[in-house]
Amino acid sequence: IQNLFIWNRLFLLVFCNSTESLIYFSLAVLQALEDGLKRADADPSVKAVTICGENGKFSAGADIRGFSSPNKQGLGLGPIVSLIERSEKPVVAAIEGIALGGGLEVTLGCHYRIAHVQARMGLPEVTIGLLPGAEGTQRLPRLIGVPAALDIITTGRHISASEALKLGLVDEVVEENTVEAAIRLANRLIGQPLGHRRLSLKPVPKLPNMEAFLTEALVKVKKRAQGCLAPELCFQAIKAATEQPFADGVRKERELFNILLTSGQAKALQYAFFAERAVEKWTTPSGASWKTASPQPIRKAAVIGLGTMGRGIVTSLVKAKIPVVALEQDLEYLNTGRKAVMLLLEREAMKMEQGGQTLDFNNPARLQFAVDFDVLRDVDLVIEAVFENMALKKEIFNKLSRICKPEAFLCTNTSALNIDEIASVTSRPQQVIGTHFFSPAHVMRLLEIIYGRHTSPTTIATAMQLAKVMKKVGVVVGNCFGFVGNRMMFPYVQQAVFLLEEGSRPEDVDQVLEDFGFKIGPFRMSDLAGLDVGWRSRKDQGLTGPTLAPGTSARQRHGYRYSPLPDLLCEKGRFGQKTGKGWYQYEKAGGRTAKPDPWIHSFLSEYRDTHQIKTRFIDQEEILERCLFTLINEGFDILAEGIASGPEHLDVVYINGYGWPKHRGGPMFYASTVGLPNILAKLQKYSEIHPDVPQLRPSAFLKKLVAMGNPPLNDWMSYLHRQSNKL
Numbered sequence: 001i002q003n004l005f006i007w008n009r010l011f012l013l014v015f016c017n018s019t020e021s022l023i024y025f026s027l028a029v030l031q032a033l034e035d036g037l038k039r040a041d042a043d044p045s046v047k048a049v050t051i052c053g054e055n056g057k058f059s060a061g062a063d064i065r066g067f068s069s070p071n072k073q074g075l076g077l078g079p080i081v082s083l084i085e086r087s088e089k090p091v092v093a094a095i096e097g098i099a100l101g102g103g104l105e106v107t108l109g110c111h112y113r114i115a116h117v118q119a120r121m122g123l124p125e126v127t128i129g130l131l132p133g134a135e136g137t138q139r140l141p142r143l144i145g146v147p148a149a150l151d152i153i154t155t156g157r158h159i160s161a162s163e164a165l166k167l168g169l170v171d172e173v174v175e176e177n178t179v180e181a182a183i184r185l186a187n188r189l190i191g192q193p194l195g196h197r198r199l200s201l202k203p204v205p206k207l208p209n210m211e212a213f214l215t216e217a218l219v220k221v222k223k224r225a226q227g228c229l230a231p232e233l234c235f236q237a238i239k240a241a242t243e244q245p246f247a248d249g250v251r252k253e254r255e256l257f258n259i260l261l262t263s264g265q266a267k268a269l270q271y272a273f274f275a276e277r278a279v280e281k282w283t284t285p286s287g288a289s290w291k292t293a294s295p296q297p298i299r300k301a302a303v304i305g306l307g308t309m310g311r312g313i314v315t316s317l318v319k320a321k322i323p324v325v326a327l328e329q330d331l332e333y334l335n336t337g338r339k340a341v342m343l344l345l346e347r348e349a350m351k352m353e354q355g356g357q358t359l360d361f362n363n364p365a366r367l368q369f370a371v372d373f374d375v376l377r378d379v380d381l382v383i384e385a386v387f388e389n390m391a392l393k394k395e396i397f398n399k400l401s402r403i404c405k406p407e408a409f410l411c412t413n414t415s416a417l418n419i420d421e422i423a424s425v426t427s428r429p430q431q432v433i434g435t436h437f438f439s440p441a442h443v444m445r446l447l448e449i450i451y452g453r454h455t456s457p458t459t460i461a462t463a464m465q466l467a468k469v470m471k472k473v474g475v476v477v478g479n480c481f482g483f484v485g486n487r488m489m490f491p492y493v494q495q496a497v498f499l500l501e502e503g504s505r506p507e508d509v510d511q512v513l514e515d516f517g518f519k520i521g522p523f524r525m526s527d528l529a530g531l532d533v534g535w536r537s538r539k540d541q542g543l544t545g546p547t548l549a550p551g552t553s554a555r556q557r558h559g560y561r562y563s564p565l566p567d568l569l570c571e572k573g574r575f576g577q578k579t580g581k582g583w584y585q586y587e588k589a590g591g592r593t594a595k596p597d598p599w600i601h602s603f604l605s606e607y608r609d610t611h612q613i614k615t616r617f618i619d620q621e622e623i624l625e626r627c628l629f630t631l632i633n634e635g636f637d638i639l640a641e642g643i644a645s646g647p648e649h650l651d652v653v654y655i656n657g658y659g660w661p662k663h664r665g666g667p668m669f670y671a672s673t674v675g676l677p678n679i680l681a682k683l684q685k686y687s688e689i690h691p692d693v694p695q696l697r698p699s700a701f702l703k704k705l706v707a708m709g710n711p712p713l714n715d716w717m718s719y720l721h722r723q724s725n726k727l
């Protein structure tokens with residue numbers, strides 16, 4: 001796996017990997033590195049050493065799959081880094097492409113580091129639930145100081161070569177051949193003293209107020225971590241570097257690393273890492289995939305509608321350097337939309353400038369605003385982002401079908417509507433696809449990509465490629481009401497509201513789910529999104545409002561339990577943050593700080609009296625189980641119906657679009673950790689208590705998996721196929 005060349009008194013150690021495009025460390029690579037170093041050390045003709053990667057890539061760190069292998073003896077990279085550092089011959093790292101995790105830690109053992117201008121570096125272990133366990137938490141603060149090391153290690157962010165140079169992480173940045181530059185430097189260093197370059201011998205740079213700095217930093221780290229253990233343990237390891245000698249710090253690092261390595265959180269985060277990459281390789285039940293379809297180039301796109309969603313989508317396209325035409329129905333709406341888009345772009349440009357990048361949006365060739373559909377004649381793809389109204393969407397798609405060139409793709413940004421019905425009014429249903437962006441669309445990473453009955457594989461491939469270019473996580477799903485995300489969200493929110501009827505307060509329910517790790521609970525979320533959105537949809541469905549049949553029972557629809565609570569709030573004008581009142585009260589209309597509202601408390605108790613519901617104390621366990629297990633239960637139905645091709649899809653949707661805590665791996669991964677028999681038993685229990693709530697009745701697929709002995713998550717789908725084969 002590793003090539004070693006001796007060349008003109010210089011030993012060149014090259015990380016190679018014959019099968020993978022990225023180089024990550026296996027036991028064999030580590031062994032070869034150790035052997036190579038020892039050989040270089042023992043050979044008197046060798047005067048200096050350079051370490052580099054093959055084909056312009058240094059290393060992506062340890063093979064993440066190795067962390068869940070039962071044989072973890074190979075986790076001994078630290079001693080090899082020390083071996084590099086102790087070498088009496090100068091060792092220079094030539095960093096090209098990426099140097100991440102263990103890869104960067106290897107360079108910290110080297111006496112000098114040279115990076116290519118386009119190289120990226122980082123210690124992303126925290127993102128997979130670990131810490132830099134090859135002595136990185138002890139060497140990095142000694143090299144670049146505690147504040148910068150803390151930032152890099154606890155966030156796991158990648159840094160550019162220029163930032164690395166500014167921080168002192170690398171000694172030199174080159175634009176040409178990095179390996180040659182490293183060899184030249186290594187040759188110059190022969191015979192020079194190296195003691196001052198050994199990081200383990202250096203003290204951690206002092207801060208005038210180290211204690212106060214660390215206390216404040218810990219508060220920030222914990223706040224950002226939202227229940228994830230790794231950032232705090234990264235912090236503890238760095239703190240040890242400030243308090244203890246190097247060897248003791250390393251012992252502490254190892255101890256903390258082992259806690260993380262065996263934690264459920266690390267397993268969940270590593271699962272999430274691979275799940276995200278698995279959904280990128282989409283397939284449909286008919287067998288379409290990247291192998292059978294090629295994405296078409298998008299040279300120019302259009303967005304119709306400059307409301308909240310449209311503005312974010314335009315911003316994302318501009319950031320992805322795709323020329324875009326933004327269309328509104330009249331000049332008044334266009335001007336409002338244009339101002340809002342320009343403001344978003346200015347803010348994005350400012351953020352990008354801080355990272356040394358530029359954003360060109362004042363060029364009409366890049367961004368054009370119009371009210372006339374005729375400007376859409378030459379676009380390759382249109383994203384319609386008007387509000388959720390089937391009649392309006394159909395009118396627009398019919399027009400698009402007539403105006404756009406025959407090969408143009410037509411996307412609809414919808415969170416629930418039927419893609420087939422929208423496609424039916426066009427002459428090209430094979431080029432119609434759903435693209436469900438999440439608000440704010442220029443920030444949120446998730447893009448649900450919904451194929452209809454006639455959508456072609458090429459259209460799916462093109463939408464997936466667009467997601468990639470826009471730096472979003474595209475998840476291909478089938479067409480059903482609410483698709484994956486909102487369909488699973490519905491029973492979760494429904495349970496939350498039922499809990500209010502039975503005795504909870506909005507803040508009790510939110511607290512339990514936020515303690516679980518959700519960024520915001522269901523009621524805070526509802527206030528943020530606006531209660532009127534769901535109200536409009538329920539009115540369209542005839543569940544409330546003027547079309548409701550007279551005499552319909554207040555708390556029943558179609559024979560099942562229904563809660564009119566959200567409708568009643570809307571009737572009182574309580575739409576959430578935008579009106580300053582919803583499930584909570586806010587300082588003003590548009591305010592952001594949710595305060596429990598005594599009005600809601602008395603409203604709820606009057607409501608219970610009116611409907612003769614006996615208020616009871618509901619414990620945290622019941623709140624959590626009823627909300628989460630109904631969401632998971634719906635997930636099993638989605639899998640059984642073939643709406644998503646695996647549990648990873650559901651998990652990636654929830655992590656990236658719904659604030660599900662990543663360190664719990666997503667709802668289906670979480671279900672596998674709770675154990676499917678436990679989930680089934682609880683659903684059966686609650687379903688017996690609430691027979692009028694179909695969402696609590698266990699999914700047939702869940703029951704089947706339990707009957708099959710609770711197989712691991714990776715095997716779930718194979719049981720589904722067995723079932724359909726039998727049918």
Ligand SMILES: CCCCCCCCCCCCC/C=C/C(=O)SCCNC(=O)CCNC(=O)[C@H](O)C(C)(C)COP(=O)(O)OP(=O)(O)OC[C@H]1O[C@@H](n2cnc3c(N)ncnc32)[C@H](O)[C@@H]1OP(=O)(O)O
Nearest residue numbers: 024060061062063064066074075077101102124133134277
């Ligand atoms: C037997 C047990 C022991 C074995 C282990 C021995 C080594 C022990 C060393 C111990 C040292 C402890 C401390 C060190 C810890 C670490 O180094 S942890 C790892 C840190 N590194 C990362 O977290 C990097 C993760 N990767 C990425 O962020 C990205 O992949 C990338 C490098 C930035 C590249 O991005 P992109 O070009 O978009 O490609 P991707 O699609 O993301 O990846 C391509 C394929 O490569 C797979 N992959 C990437 N990195 C790793 C990795 N580190 N380990 C395993 N696999 C990796 C990725 O899954 C993709 O695979 P496919 O989907 O199959 O194509």
